[in-house]
Amino acid sequence: xxxxxxxxxxxxxxxxxxxxxxxxxxxxxxRAELTEVDIRPLPLYDRHLDEDFPAEMTAFKEQxxxxxxxLLVSPEHNQSFPAPVKNAIDILTRPPRQGVLRGKPMGIAGxxxxxxxxxxxxxxxxxxLPLLGVKLMGTPLMAVQVTEDTFGDAGPDEQIAxxxxxxxxxxxxxxxxxx
Ligand SMILES: Cc1cc2nc3c(=O)[nH]c(=O)nc-3n(C[C@H](O)[C@H](O)[C@H](O)COP(=O)(O)O)c2cc1C
Numbered sequence: 174x175x176x177x178x179x180x181x182x183x184x185x186x187x188x189x190x191x192x193x194x195x196x197x198x199x200x201x202x203x204r205a206e207l208t209e210v211d212i213r214p215l216p217l218y219d220r221h222l223d224e225d226f227p228a229e230m231t232a233f234k235e236q237x238x239x240x241x242x243x244l245l246v247s248p249e250h251n252q253s254f255p256a257p258v259k260n261a262i263d264i265l266t267r268p269p270r271q272g273v274l275r276g277k278p279m280g281i282a283g284x285x286x287x288x289x290x291x292x293x294x295x296x297x298x299x300x301x302l303p304l305l306g307v308k309l310m311g312t313p314l315m316a317v318q319v320t321e322d323t324f325g326d327a328g329p330d331e332q333i334a335x336x337x338x339x340x341x342x343x344x345x346x347x348x349x350x351x352x
Contacts, residue, residue, distance in 0.1 A: 175348045178210040178240035182247025182258040192324040193284040194246040200337040205345040212261040223268035242278040242348030249294035275306030278351040280344040282315035290316035310347040315340045
Protein backbone atom coordinates (compact mmCIF):
# COMPACT_ATOMS: atom_id res chain seq x y z
CA UNK A 174 0.00 0.00 0.00
CA UNK A 175 1.38 3.43 -0.98
CA UNK A 176 0.64 5.84 1.88
CA UNK A 177 0.23 9.28 0.34
CA UNK A 178 -0.31 12.35 2.49
CA UNK A 179 -2.12 15.17 0.75
CA UNK A 180 -1.81 18.85 1.56
CA UNK A 181 -4.48 21.36 0.55
CA UNK A 182 -2.68 24.67 0.09
CA UNK A 183 -5.77 26.82 0.67
CA UNK A 184 -7.09 27.89 4.06
CA UNK A 185 -10.48 28.84 2.60
CA UNK A 186 -13.49 26.86 3.77
CA UNK A 187 -15.02 26.66 0.27
CA UNK A 188 -11.68 26.04 -1.42
CA UNK A 189 -11.79 24.79 -5.01
CA UNK A 190 -8.43 23.15 -4.36
CA UNK A 191 -9.97 21.15 -1.52
CA UNK A 192 -12.66 20.07 -4.02
CA UNK A 193 -9.97 19.06 -6.50
CA UNK A 194 -8.17 17.14 -3.73
CA UNK A 195 -11.41 15.29 -2.98
CA UNK A 196 -11.71 14.26 -6.63
CA UNK A 197 -8.07 13.11 -6.69
CA UNK A 198 -8.62 11.07 -3.51
CA UNK A 199 -11.78 9.53 -4.95
CA UNK A 200 -10.00 8.58 -8.18
CA UNK A 201 -6.88 7.11 -6.54
CA UNK A 202 -6.21 3.43 -7.26
CA UNK A 203 -6.98 0.93 -4.49
CA ARG A 204 -3.31 0.37 -3.74
CA ALA A 205 -3.00 4.01 -2.58
CA GLU A 206 -4.06 5.20 0.86
CA LEU A 207 -4.68 8.95 0.97
CA THR A 208 -4.68 10.91 4.24
CA GLU A 209 -4.87 14.67 4.65
CA VAL A 210 -1.91 16.35 6.28
CA ASP A 211 -3.63 19.52 7.44
CA ILE A 212 -1.65 22.78 7.28
CA ARG A 213 -4.44 24.90 8.80
CA PRO A 214 -3.30 24.57 12.46
CA LEU A 215 0.31 25.51 11.65
CA PRO A 216 1.74 28.66 13.27
CA LEU A 217 3.93 30.95 11.21
CA TYR A 218 7.49 29.67 11.19
CA ASP A 219 10.16 31.69 12.99
CA ARG A 220 13.74 30.40 13.29
CA HIS A 221 13.71 30.96 17.06
CA LEU A 222 11.16 28.13 17.19
CA ASP A 223 13.93 25.68 16.18
CA GLU A 224 14.97 25.49 19.83
CA ASP A 225 11.52 24.41 20.99
CA PHE A 226 9.40 23.32 18.06
CA PRO A 227 5.65 23.90 18.70
CA ALA A 228 3.56 20.73 19.04
CA GLU A 229 1.50 21.50 15.89
CA MET A 230 4.67 21.74 13.81
CA THR A 231 6.13 18.53 15.25
CA ALA A 232 2.87 16.64 14.68
CA PHE A 233 2.74 17.92 11.10
CA LYS A 234 6.33 16.81 10.45
CA GLU A 235 5.69 13.39 11.97
CA GLN A 236 2.65 12.90 9.75
CA UNK A 237 4.65 13.76 6.65
CA UNK A 238 7.56 11.60 7.75
CA UNK A 239 5.21 8.60 8.10
CA UNK A 240 3.99 8.97 4.50
CA UNK A 241 5.61 7.20 1.55
CA UNK A 242 4.79 10.18 -0.65
CA UNK A 243 3.12 13.58 -0.76
CA LEU A 244 0.53 15.29 -2.92
CA LEU A 245 0.24 19.09 -2.79
CA VAL A 246 -2.99 20.57 -4.17
CA SER A 247 -2.43 24.30 -4.13
CA PRO A 248 -4.01 27.53 -5.36
CA GLU A 249 -2.08 30.23 -7.18
CA HIS A 250 -1.79 33.61 -5.47
CA ASN A 251 -0.25 36.45 -7.46
CA GLN A 252 1.37 34.08 -9.98
CA SER A 253 2.97 32.03 -7.21
CA PHE A 254 2.00 29.58 -4.47
CA PRO A 255 0.30 30.98 -1.34
CA ALA A 256 2.19 31.89 1.81
CA PRO A 257 0.77 29.01 3.93
CA VAL A 258 2.30 26.54 1.46
CA LYS A 259 5.76 28.11 1.82
CA ASN A 260 5.31 28.16 5.59
CA ALA A 261 4.48 24.44 5.57
CA ILE A 262 7.49 23.64 3.37
CA ASP A 263 9.80 25.69 5.62
CA ILE A 264 8.52 23.82 8.69
CA LEU A 265 9.19 20.48 6.98
CA THR A 266 12.85 21.42 6.52
CA ARG A 267 13.53 22.52 10.11
CA PRO A 268 15.21 22.34 12.63
CA PRO A 269 18.54 21.91 10.82
CA ARG A 270 19.32 18.29 9.88
CA GLN A 271 15.86 17.21 11.05
CA GLY A 272 13.97 17.89 7.84
CA VAL A 273 11.57 15.30 6.46
CA LEU A 274 11.36 16.29 2.79
CA ARG A 275 14.65 14.90 1.50
CA GLY A 276 14.02 11.86 -0.69
CA LYS A 277 10.24 12.20 -0.45
CA PRO A 278 8.35 11.40 -3.68
CA MET A 279 5.81 14.13 -4.41
CA GLY A 280 3.27 15.34 -6.92
CA ILE A 281 1.72 18.77 -7.30
CA ALA A 282 -1.70 19.79 -8.59
CA GLY A 283 -3.87 22.88 -8.46
CA UNK A 284 -7.08 24.57 -9.53
CA UNK A 285 -7.94 28.16 -10.39
CA UNK A 286 -10.55 30.04 -12.42
CA UNK A 287 -7.79 31.22 -14.74
CA UNK A 288 -7.32 29.38 -18.02
CA UNK A 289 -3.73 28.67 -16.94
CA UNK A 290 -5.02 26.83 -13.85
CA UNK A 291 -2.11 27.42 -11.38
CA UNK A 292 0.62 26.64 -13.89
CA UNK A 293 2.79 29.57 -12.74
CA UNK A 294 2.49 28.50 -9.12
CA UNK A 295 3.41 24.94 -10.07
CA UNK A 296 6.37 26.08 -12.17
CA UNK A 297 7.76 27.99 -9.21
CA UNK A 298 7.38 24.98 -6.91
CA UNK A 299 9.29 22.96 -9.51
CA UNK A 300 12.25 25.33 -9.34
CA UNK A 301 13.09 24.71 -5.69
CA LEU A 302 11.46 21.52 -4.38
CA PRO A 303 14.06 19.30 -6.14
CA LEU A 304 16.78 21.43 -4.52
CA LEU A 305 15.41 20.31 -1.15
CA GLY A 306 15.82 16.67 -2.18
CA VAL A 307 12.15 16.15 -3.07
CA LYS A 308 11.63 13.55 -5.81
CA LEU A 309 9.11 15.54 -7.80
CA MET A 310 6.94 13.81 -10.43
CA GLY A 311 7.25 15.59 -13.80
CA THR A 312 4.18 14.44 -15.71
CA PRO A 313 1.23 14.30 -16.06
CA LEU A 314 0.37 17.89 -15.21
CA MET A 315 -2.73 18.51 -13.10
CA ALA A 316 -3.42 22.23 -13.56
CA VAL A 317 -7.18 22.65 -13.67
CA GLN A 318 -9.26 25.60 -14.84
CA VAL A 319 -12.40 25.63 -12.72
CA THR A 320 -15.78 26.91 -13.83
CA GLU A 321 -19.06 26.88 -11.91
CA ASP A 322 -19.76 23.41 -13.29
CA THR A 323 -16.40 21.74 -12.54
CA PHE A 324 -17.36 20.61 -9.05
CA GLY A 325 -21.15 20.86 -9.40
CA ASP A 326 -23.82 19.10 -7.36
CA ALA A 327 -24.01 16.38 -9.99
CA GLY A 328 -20.40 15.42 -9.22
CA PRO A 329 -17.14 16.48 -10.83
CA ASP A 330 -16.83 17.23 -14.50
CA GLU A 331 -16.21 13.91 -16.29
CA GLN A 332 -13.02 15.12 -18.00
CA ILE A 333 -11.57 16.23 -14.67
CA ALA A 334 -12.41 12.90 -13.06
CA UNK A 335 -10.70 11.05 -15.93
CA UNK A 336 -7.62 13.26 -15.68
CA UNK A 337 -7.60 12.80 -11.90
CA UNK A 338 -7.66 9.00 -12.28
CA UNK A 339 -4.70 9.07 -14.70
CA UNK A 340 -2.83 11.48 -12.45
CA UNK A 341 -3.35 9.38 -9.31
CA UNK A 342 -2.32 6.20 -11.11
CA UNK A 343 0.91 7.92 -12.19
CA UNK A 344 1.54 9.41 -8.74
CA UNK A 345 0.96 6.09 -7.00
CA UNK A 346 3.42 4.37 -9.35
CA UNK A 347 5.89 7.24 -8.79
CA UNK A 348 5.63 6.83 -5.02
CA UNK A 349 5.96 3.04 -5.25
CA UNK A 350 9.09 3.37 -7.39
CA UNK A 351 10.78 6.15 -5.42
CA UNK A 352 10.02 5.52 -1.73
C1 LIG B 1 -4.50 37.08 -3.13
C2 LIG B 1 -5.01 36.32 -4.34
C3 LIG B 1 -4.25 36.28 -5.47
C4 LIG B 1 -4.68 35.52 -6.57
N1 LIG B 1 -3.87 35.41 -7.65
C5 LIG B 1 -4.18 34.53 -8.63
C6 LIG B 1 -3.24 34.22 -9.65
O1 LIG B 1 -2.16 34.76 -9.72
N2 LIG B 1 -3.61 33.30 -10.58
C7 LIG B 1 -4.80 32.65 -10.54
O2 LIG B 1 -5.05 31.81 -11.39
N3 LIG B 1 -5.72 32.94 -9.59
C8 LIG B 1 -5.43 33.85 -8.62
N4 LIG B 1 -6.33 34.11 -7.62
C9 LIG B 1 -7.66 33.53 -7.68
C10 LIG B 1 -7.66 32.12 -7.08
O3 LIG B 1 -7.28 31.22 -8.08
C11 LIG B 1 -9.06 31.79 -6.58
O4 LIG B 1 -9.39 32.65 -5.49
C12 LIG B 1 -9.17 30.34 -6.14
O5 LIG B 1 -10.51 30.09 -5.74
C13 LIG B 1 -8.22 30.06 -4.99
O6 LIG B 1 -8.25 28.70 -4.65
P1 LIG B 1 -9.03 28.18 -3.35
O7 LIG B 1 -10.53 28.35 -3.64
O8 LIG B 1 -8.65 26.75 -3.26
O9 LIG B 1 -8.60 29.01 -2.18
C14 LIG B 1 -5.92 34.87 -6.52
C15 LIG B 1 -6.71 34.95 -5.36
C16 LIG B 1 -6.25 35.66 -4.28
C17 LIG B 1 -7.09 35.68 -3.02
